[in-house]
Amino acid sequence: MRRRSADRGTLDMAAAIAAGVAFLVLPWAFVGDLRPGIAWVLDGRWPIALPVLAALACGVLGRRGVGTGPARTGVAVFGLAALLGYGFLPGLFSGRPALPLGIGAAVAAAALIVLLSRGFAACGAFKADRWVATTTVSILATVLLFVFFPVAKVLASAFLDKSGALDLGLTATRLSAPDIWSLACLTANASCGVVANTVILGVLSGAIATFLGLAFALLAQRGGMTNTRLFDALSILPIITPPFVIALALVVLFGRTGIVTSFLDTWFNIPRSRWIYGLSGVLIAQVLSQTPLSYLMLRGALQGIAPSLEEAAQTLRASRWHTFRTVTFPLLRPAIAASFLLGFVESLADFGNPLVLGGSFEVLSTKIFFAVAGAQHDPGRAAVLALILLALTLSAFWMQMVWLGKRSYVTVTGKGDNGVPLPLPSGVRLASLGVVVPWIVMTVAIYGIIIVGGFVTDIGRGVMDPTWRHILTGFKIEWTERGLFFSGSAWDSFFVTVMVSAVAAPITALIGILTAYVLSRHDFVGKRTFEFVTMLAFAIPGTVIGVAYIVAFNVPPIEITGTGLILIICFVFRNMPVGVRAGIAALSQIDTSLDEASTTLGASTGYTVRRVTLPLLKPAIIATLVFSFVHAMTAVSAIIFLVTARYNMATAYIVNRVEAGEYPLAIAYSSLLIMFMLAVVIGIQMMVGERKLGRRNVTASPLTTGAR
Amino acid sequence: MSRAASVTFTDVSKYYGKVGAVRGVSFEVAAGTLVTLLGPSGCGKTTTLRLVAGLELATSGAIRIGDEDVTRLGAAERDVSMVFQSYALFPHLSVLDNVMYGPLASGAKRRDAEAMAREKLGLVGLSGFEGRLPSELSGGQQQRVAVARAIVLEPRVLLFDEPLSNLDAKLRRKVRDDIRDLQQRLGLTVLYVTHDQEEALAVSDRVIVMDNAVIAQEGTPEDLYERPKSRFLADFIGEANLIEGAFGQTEAGTVFMAGDVPLQLGRIASPPDATALALRPDRLTLLPNPAGRLTIQRRAYLGHSWEYTLDAPWGSS
Numbered sequence A: 001m002r003r004r005s006a007d008r009g010t011l012d013m014a015a016a017i018a019a020g021v022a023f024l025v026l027p028w029a030f031v032g033d034l035r036p037g038i039a040w041v042l043d044g045r046w047p048i049a050l051p052v053l054a055a056l057a058c059g060v061l062g063r064r065g066v067g068t069g070p071a072r073t074g075v076a077v078f079g080l081a082a083l084l085g086y087g088f089l090p091g092l093f094s095g096r097p098a099l100p101l102g103i104g105a106a107v108a109a110a111a112l113i114v115l116l117s118r119g120f121a122a123c124g125a126f127k128a129d130r131w132v133a134t135t136t137v138s139i140l141a142t143v144l145l146f147v148f149f150p151v152a153k154v155l156a157s158a159f160l161d162k163s164g165a166l167d168l169g170l171t172a173t174r175l176s177a178p179d180i181w182s183l184a185c186l187t188a189n190a191s192c193g194v195v196a197n198t199v200i201l202g203v204l205s206g207a208i209a210t211f212l213g214l215a216f217a218l219l220a221q222r223g224g225m226t227n228t229r230l231f232d233a234l235s236i237l238p239i240i241t242p243p244f245v246i247a248l249a250l251v252v253l254f255g256r257t258g259i260v261t262s263f264l265d266t267w268f269n270i271p272r273s274r275w276i277y278g279l280s281g282v283l284i285a286q287v288l289s290q291t292p293l294s295y296l297m298l299r300g301a302l303q304g305i306a307p308s309l310e311e312a313a314q315t316l317r318a319s320r321w322h323t324f325r326t327v328t329f330p331l332l333r334p335a336i337a338a339s340f341l342l343g344f345v346e347s348l349a350d351f352g353n354p355l356v357l358g359g360s361f362e363v364l365s366t367k368i369f370f371a372v373a374g375a376q377h378d379p380g381r382a383a384v385l386a387l388i389l390l391a392l393t394l395s396a397f398w399m400q401m402v403w404l405g406k407r408s409y410v411t412v413t414g415k416g417d418n419g420v421p422l423p424l425p426s427g428v429r430l431a432s433l434g435v436v437v438p439w440i441v442m443t444v445a446i447y448g449i450i451i452v453g454g455f456v457t458d459i460g461r462g463v464m465d466p467t468w469r470h471i472l473t474g475f476k477i478e479w480t481e482r483g484l485f486f487s488g489s490a491w492d493s494f495f496v497t498v499m500v501s502a503v504a505a506p507i508t509a510l511i512g513i514l515t516a517y518v519l520s521r522h523d524f525v526g527k528r529t530f531e532f533v534t535m536l537a538f539a540i541p542g543t544v545i546g547v548a549y550i551v552a553f554n555v556p557p558i559e560i561t562g563t564g565l566i567l568i569i570c571f572v573f574r575n576m577p578v579g580v581r582a583g584i585a586a587l588s589q590i591d592t593s594l595d596e597a598s599t600t601l602g603a604s605t606g607y608t609v610r611r612v613t614l615p616l617l618k619p620a621i622i623a624t625l626v627f628s629f630v631h632a633m634t635a636v637s638a639i640i641f642l643v644t645a646r647y648n649m650a651t652a653y654i655v656n657r658v659e660a661g662e663y664p665l666a667i668a669y670s671s672l673l674i675m676f677m678l679a680v681v682i683g684i685q686m687m688v689g690e691r692k693l694g695r696r697n698v699t700a701s702p703l704t705t706g707a708r
Numbered sequence B: 001m002s003r004a005a006s007v008t009f010t011d012v013s014k015y016y017g018k019v020g021a022v023r024g025v026s027f028e029v030a031a032g033t034l035v036t037l038l039g040p041s042g043c044g045k046t047t048t049l050r051l052v053a054g055l056e057l058a059t060s061g062a063i064r065i066g067d068e069d070v071t072r073l074g075a076a077e078r079d080v081s082m083v084f085q086s087y088a089l090f091p092h093l094s095v096l097d098n099v100m101y102g103p104l105a106s107g108a109k110r111r112d113a114e115a116m117a118r119e120k121l122g123l124v125g126l127s128g129f130e131g132r133l134p135s136e137l138s139g140g141q142q143q144r145v146a147v148a149r150a151i152v153l154e155p156r157v158l159l160f161d162e163p164l165s166n167l168d169a170k171l172r173r174k175v176r177d178d179i180r181d182l183q184q185r186l187g188l189t190v191l192y193v194t195h196d197q198e199e200a201l202a203v204s205d206r207v208i209v210m211d212n213a214v215i216a217q218e219g220t221p222e223d224l225y226e227r228p229k230s231r232f233l234a235d236f237i238g239e240a241n242l243i244e245g246a247f248g249q250t251e252a253g254t255v256f257m258a259g260d261v262p263l264q265l266g267r268i269a270s271p272p273d274a275t276a277l278a279l280r281p282d283r284l285t286l287l288p289n290p291a292g293r294l295t296i297q298r299r300a301y302l303g304h305s306w307e308y309t310l311d312a313p314w315g316s317s
Helices: A010-025 A037-042 A046-062 A066-088 A103-122 A130-157 A168-175 A194-222 A229-240 A245-254 A259-268 A279-304 A307-315 A320-349 A352-357 A364-373 A379-404 A426-453 A469-475 A491-521 A527-539 A542-552 A564-587 A592-600 A605-616 A618-634 A650-659 A663-688 B045-053 B095-105 B110-123 B139-151 B169-186 B197-203 B221-226 B231-236
Strands: A456-458 A463-466 A477-480 A483-486 A691-693 A696-698 B007-016 B019-029 B034-038 B060-065 B080-083 B157-161 B190-194 B206-211 B214-219 B241-244 B246-250 B253-258 B261-265 B276-279 B295-301 B306-312
Touching: A010 A037, A010 A046, A010 A103, A037 A046, A037 A103, A046 A066, A046 A103, A066 A103, A103 A130, A130 A379, A130 A491, A130 A527, A130 A542, A130 A564, A130 A605, A168 A379, A194 A229, A194 A279, A194 A320, A194 A364, A194 A379, A194 A426, A229 A279, A229 A426, A229 A618, A229 A663, A245 A259, A245 A279, A245 A352, A245 A426, A245 A663, A279 A320, A279 A352, A279 A426, A307 A320, A320 A364, A320 A379, A320 A426, A352 A364, A352 A650, A364 A379, A364 A542, A379 A527, A379 A542, A426 A663, A456 A663, A469 A491, A469 A663, A483 A491, A491 A527, A491 A564, A491 A605, A491 A618, A491 A650, A527 A564, A542 A564, A564 A618, A592 A605, A592 B080, A605 A618, A605 B095, A618 A650, A618 A663, A650 A663, B007 B045, B019 B045, B019 B060, B019 B206, B019 B214, B034 B045, B034 B197, B045 B060, B045 B080, B045 B157, B045 B190, B080 B139, B095 B110, B095 B139, B110 B139, B139 B157, B139 B169, B169 B190, B169 B197, B190 B197, B197 B221, B206 B221, B206 B231, B214 B221, B214 B231, B231 B241, B231 B276, B241 B253
Parallel strands: B034 B190, B034 B206, B080 B157, B157 B190
Antiparallel strands: A456 A463, A477 A483, A691 A696, B007 B019, B007 B060, B206 B214, B241 B276, B246 B253, B253 B261, B295 B306
16 A cells, blocks of 8 residues: 655645635725735735735745745745735835735735745654644734734833824823722722722632632532532523623612612611622622632532542541541642632623623723723723733733642542542531522522513513513514514624624634644644743733724724624634633543554544544534633623624623613523523533543533633 | 565664663564564663654664665654554544545545455454444454554554553463464564563564663574573563672583582583573472572462572572
8 A cells, every 4th residue: 555645735836826816816905995916916016916926936836845945934934024014014115005905815825824834844843744834833823913913012002102102101101090009998988999999809709709619519529419400500501691691680689779679678678779889799790600610610629539538538537527627628729729810810801790880990891991982082091901901810820820830639540439529527518508508599589580681671670560572672573575574673783693603613613622732732843832822812801802903903904893704803712712721631631642543554644633633522622612602692891892883792782781771671682692592502412412432431511611 | 465574773863852762773673574672661662663653753863664764754654554552443433444544544445445444354353343433342352453454554564562461361362372373474574562571572583672772682582581691681581580600610511609609500511701690490490408508488389380489598589
C-alpha cells in the first residue's frame, strides 16, 4: 500500500486562485460602492492589488516544494502588511480615505493567512505540520483582530483626547476623579467611589454565593439526600435566565409598591421604602444567580475527594466532626477559593442587575455604559473606567493562577475507589439546611413571579387580574391576506436573537474545540502566548468588549457596527473560551495513542481530527454548542452597545422596556425566553442522550460542563 | 511477504532539552526477523521504537528503512505500523472500520479497503466479529484487532509496544506464540518492545538490551543468557546469584575465588577478565555434604520446583 505523498502545493495554489477570483469578482468594500477590487485599482487605488499579487506569487512558489518556505513566508507577510497598511493608513499611499473592507478583502486576507501558515510549515515550524500551522495561525489572526485589537484600541483611547492626540494630563484627570476612588462610605455616611462600590459588591457577592453554594453541595453530596434532582434543576435555571430577570422579580417583590412590601405595610405597618435599590438589592440578585454555579463547582470538588481518605481518618479514631474539620474541609479549600474568585469576577462583569437595581449605587460596568450611552457621551472616560475594570478582573484571574495554579487536590485516579462517603456532622447539616431552605423558597418565589407576571394586568402594583394583553403586545400573530404576520412588537428582536445565536453557536464550538485540540495535542513555539491570547476574551468583562467594539469597528478598515455580523462576532469570541475549556477537559480524557495510531496508519493530521478526534469529542462539542447558544440569548452587557433598531436583541429589548417602566411586558418576554431555552436544552439533551464508548462512559450535561 | 525491509540506526540520539532519552544508538534489524528491545522502564526502549515509527524525530543520527533514509519523515509518511500498548483502537468505530482505517486514510476505495480488512481479520481469526465495537471484545480479541489493523497496510516494518502487558498470564503465552507465528508466516520485520525478559527470550531472533539510554548488549537470546557482558546483563536476564571475587587458574582448571573460598569451574577453558561470577540457580545441583559450608536458610515450593535460599560464606543467595 502506498502512503500519502508529500505536499505538492495544491492547496497553496487553490488559496491563491481564491484570492485572485475574489479580487476580480467580489465586492472589495463592505458598504457603499460594491465594485470588485480590480475596479478600485483601475480607479487609482493601486495598493489594493499588492496583497492579491502576493497571494498569487505564494501560490506559484508553493508548487516548487518545501525549499521555497522562507520565500513564501516573506511574500505572504508582505501581502498582509500591504493589506493592513493600506487599510489603516491609506494616507501613506494616496490621499484618499480608507475603505471599509468587505468580502473580497476578507477572502484575500484568509488566503494570505493560509499561505503564510503553509509557508511557516515548509520552514519547519509547527513540526512541519501544515494542518496545525494553518489552524493555529488562523485562530490567532482572528483572535488578534476581534479581541486583542479592539481592547488595545479602547485602552489606547484612554490616553487620547477627543481629537485623537496624546494627552496624559487628561488621562490623569480622568483617572483621579473623586467619584472613582473615594472611600467615604467606609468612614462617614456618604457614598463611595465607583471602584470601592464595585470591589465591595464583588467581595460580598463572591463570599456569600460561595457560602451558600457550599451549604448546597454539602447537603447534596454528604447530607444523606438520595435525590439531588431538585438541586440540579435549580442549578440550571440561572444559566438560562437573562441576568437582569432576577432583579426584575426582586423589584416586583420588594420594590416600593412590591407584593411583599405592600403585604408588610398593610398587615405589620412596616413603612414602604426603597431599600431594594442599591447595594443590598444588587447583592441579592447576584447571589441568587451565582449560588448555583458555586454549587456546581463545589459539588464537583466534593465528588473528587476519595472516600477512602475520610475512611482512613475514621479508622484512626477521628470523629465525624473531626474528620470534616481536618480532612474534608481542607481538601475543599482550593475549590472554595476558586468559587469565590469566580463569583467576584462575575459580579464585576454583571451589568443587568446593577442597571435595574443600582439606583444611585454605581458600579464600573454601569458607569462605563452611561459614559458612552448617556448624555455625557465621553468615550475617553469610558475607556479609563474600562481600563480600571479590566485591571481588577485580570488581577482576580492572576490571583487565581498564583493561588490555585498548583494547588489542586483532586484525588480522582483511574483506580476504582469504592468507599462510602462520610455523612455530614449533624451540626453542619442543620446549618446547611437552615441556609438552603430559605434560598429555595426565594428562588421559587422569583420564578413564580416571572411565570405569573406576564399574564396579569400589573404585577408591579399588585393588580392581579389575568390578562393576555402583554403577551399580545409583544407576540401577536395575525393572519392577513399575505399570510402570517408577526405584528407583536417583540417578534423582530426575538427572531434576530435566535438567528444570531444559532449562527454564532456552531462557529464558537468549531473555533473553541479546534483551539483546545491544538493546545492540548501539539507543541510549537509561542504556544503559551497563543493560550494567553485565546483565554483573554474570557477575562474581559462584557461591558469592556462592548465599548471596545464600538470604538474599534465604527471606522474603516473594519466598519461593521450596526450589522448583525458584529453581534455574531461578538458572541463567537466572548464564548469561545468556554469551548476551549470544555475541549481541553474532554481531550485530557482521550488517550493520545489514538492520535498516534491514526498517524502511523498514514492519516494526515486533518484526517485524524475529522475521523478520530472530533467524533470522540462529540459530547464536548454539544456542550459548547448549547452553552454558546444559551449564553448568546441571555447576554446583555456587551451587546447592549452593539444593537440597533434593525438588529435588536431580546435582552436589549427587555432592558429598554424596564427602563420605560413597562414591567409586565418585560416579564412576559423574559418568561417566554426562559421557556424557549428550556425547551431547546431539554430537546438537545433528549436527542443526544447518553453515549457509551467502551469502558469510558462519556456523558456530559450540555449546560453544566461549561459553567461560566 | 517480500515487502519486509531492514531497519538501520546509525548513531541516533534523542534529547528532550538536556535529557538524553536515547544516546548514540546504532543497530540493524535484518529484514524478516523479529528483534526485541528489552530493558527496565525508562531505559529508552520505547523512545527508540517511536523513533522508528516517526512519532518522535531524532535529534541526531540517521534512520533508514530498507534503502530509504526516513530520518526527517513524519509518522504518516513512513511505511511502518505499530501495535500500541493500549491497542489504541478507535472506540467509536466498529472492528471492520478500525481495520479499514489505514487503507481509507491512504486514499483506497471503500470496497478495496473492506476486502483488505476482511482478509486480515481472517488472518488473526476474527472473522465474524466485524460489526462489533472494540468495547464489546475481550482483551485478547482487542489485541488481535490491533494487530490486524497494523498489518492491513502490509507495512515494511511492524512495531509492537509491550503488546502483552494488558493481558493475563495465561493469555500472554498464547498471544506471544501467535505473534511469533504470524511474523514467521508472513515474513515480517518486527521490532518488539518489552520489559519482560522471559517474553523477549521466547519470541526473538535477536535481543537488544538497553540500559540508561544506550545499548547494553545485543545478540541472540542464547548469547545474552549464557554470555552476559556486564553485571547489569547477568542480573537483568534470568535469575542469577552474583558473587564478587576473582578468577584464577589451577591444575584442575579455572577457579573462582569468592573471598577465600575457591569454586571449581569445570567448563570454562581460560579465566575471563572479570570480578564477579553469576550463578544460575537452575544450573545448580544440591548434593548432601556433611562437611559442607552451605546451610539452607529457607525453601519455597514453586510447583515445578523448589527454591532454596542458602547461607554461604560469601553471602546469602
